[in-house]
Amino acid sequence: MSQVIHHEDHYDAEGSKIGMWLFIFTELLLFGGLFLIYSVYRYRNQDAFHLAAEELDRTIGTINTVILLISSMTIAMSTTALQKGQKKITLLLMVTTVVLGIVFLVNKYFEWGLKFEHGIFPGSEHMKTTMSQGEILFFGLYFVMTGLHALHIIIGLILILVAYVRITNGTVHANRPSLLENAGLYWHLVDLIWIFLFPLFYLIH
Amino acid sequence: MQLSSQRSYEGSYLEHQGKYKGLLGWITSTDHKRIALLYMFSMMVLFIVGALLGLGMKLELIAPGKTVMEAQTYNAFFTVHGVIMIFMIVIPGLPAVFGNFLLPIMIGAKDVAFPKLNLISWYVYILGAILVISSVLFGDGTPDTGWTFYAPYSFKTGANMLPAIFGAFVLGFSSVLTGLNFIVTIHRLRAPGMTWGKMPLFPWTLYGTGWIQLLATPIVGITLILVALERIFGIGVFDPALGGDPILYQHLFWIYSHPAVYIMILPAMGAISEIIPTFSQKHVFGYKAIVASTLAIAFVGYFVWGHHMFTAGMSNTSQYAFSILTFLVAIPSAIKVFNWISTMYKGSINVQTPFYWAVSFIFVFMIGGLSGLVLGALTANVYLHDTAFVVAHFHFIVFGGTGYAFFAALHYWFPKMFGRMYDAKWANTGWLLFFIGFLTLYGPMFYLGMMGMPRRYYDYLEQFHSANILSTLGSWVMVFGLVIIIVNLFRAAKYGQPAPVNPWNGKTWEWTVPSPPPVENFDKIPEYKEKEGPYEY
């Protein structure tokens, strides 16, 4: 007899959905702490934040926002496709989501690279000698928040890939869609965070 | 006492043999009852370490000046003592042990909602504990910041902070997963007929606690990460030299750590709410009021954190707001005490070991709570902040609260968990010594604080000497009582009389299943048929 106690296989879709929502709440509050810090320091350093924000490229930021919004749509559509039993479309939509997520990460990589080239990175001497305290704080928060967000994109992509594998091997299907739906929820969370990051860092004027 | 070391029946969760045998069978088990015991034994070991550190501190304080250790060592002692006791003992405490063991049974379920996640929570807990301990054993010096890790010292000190910080983060993760599991369990796995309004009070407190674990812990999680990043990269978020505000660190830290004390006390109150009706053989007074105050404490508890920071440099407005809110949050706790006492009134009191613990809980909890109101008053706080008075307050309310409730729960549910009865005379002797020692250890600290003795100092002025001697003696008496209690329970587990199904005539569902319970708790999921709520005698 296996060590795992097998109660009758109770697949509780609603239970696992609540579980994922509860986990999402913890992620919201994790970033919430950072948003709290951001609001305090922006309040205290309004001009410095304006100045520092001009270093960021609004175009790349907007493109990344659009990418993430489209990817949210594609993963949402994939749940519809799964429920309709359209396996191929489901998988195609999921791959699209993953590709878009990767493009987002690549953009981020170049954005950060550009900053580093200009001597803007956490703890840099250049920042300490040429920038005001408010600007240093802006970039400290920028790297931490977009960095943590990128980490969560990676986690989201992994979740989607796991769901992909399970759909291909038939363990996730129209009557047992939870894994895909919950992976989708997580992806939307990642999108939600960016929806707030974008205006707060890129659209300060 | 008839010695009986025969093992309990073959289908019990204790005896069950699955794919793996022996110890391996325990650390791979997803059975909530086994996981509860895994937590219990690991916590016991860690508690002993934390208690020894406490004894070491008291020994140092038996005389002014250096007694047995240098100042730096003393700083390390109170830091690690705090980190262990807070993050590894009282926060997980009742939920991880008694919540895990009893929640499914009390609501008529075969296990929690996510049994595998439950086991993972324990592994995460162990990982966190190892990380913290490693900060002591390896690296450039044991953490010396206090368990509160205040900035900027926490990122400037040369001590080995990173493993401790990451350890605390990992322990927080374990807490979040447990809370998540319990919330879903209560939403989805209550047996037919057990509506929210008929659920016993201990599960209700686990529900409220779960939400606090879920929503408050991430804040300290991100704060700890930021301290680590500050240490490694110097991002400036808490560094005044770069524009950061150390007071903001305190805000973020206490936004979690105040709700954390409600994680500690709510399940404790829940256990007391189970014990008092049983030993009064009477329905609980004001079930709805107790539920409402549980939720009120959980909710209002989020808004009082600033009372840890009255002297830190916040605005006056902020101080007034936090002081008023602090007084407000005391009200639901007072309601609970009133309800417990009203439950006992005209009840048929059965004076047994759990009852001694429950009544002494009320006594020490009241002292702790009232001293909290003293600290919540701004004028008094300015004088008492960072003195021994604060140390007395939180030991009365946390050790007195969560600690006494833990021992009460242990002596209440021991027969169910292990299928054995313990020797009541020794249990009561242990309780009495512990109680006297506890009061002698912490009582004098109120006086010392009012006279001006600071906390977290290894030295003090000569006029504080005699009270300190008394306090240290109290620590020895208390620990002696503790040893008796623990040895008594170990002996009972091995040689105690087999326990009946319902030794205390309790009314909740755990008292209908065998002692100890079988692996799947129930042959058939029961149906709740009582007309009124639980506790109908």
Place this chain on the structure above:
Amino acid sequence: MENEKHHIVPYRTYVFILIALLACTFISVGITTIELGELTVTGALLLASIKSFLVLTYFMHLKYDKPYIKIMVAFVFVLFVAVIVITFFDYLFR
């Protein structure tokens, strides 16, 4: 536990929501190029809130879920906002 087969959201709905989201995005880029002082932040955050509402309600299915999940989400946001407000009792009045 029965497996609730919930309402299947048509592809079309998701496309419309995306269009709305993109519109909000471009509007917020637009208004922040205009110098509106204090209102700029408010405007940007307001639009971000509308976008999140759309994502939560449609993409994340809250519209089609049982009410208690919506209550939980609302509660978490309210709690978070309350914590920020109370923190500002300190910073606003120093």
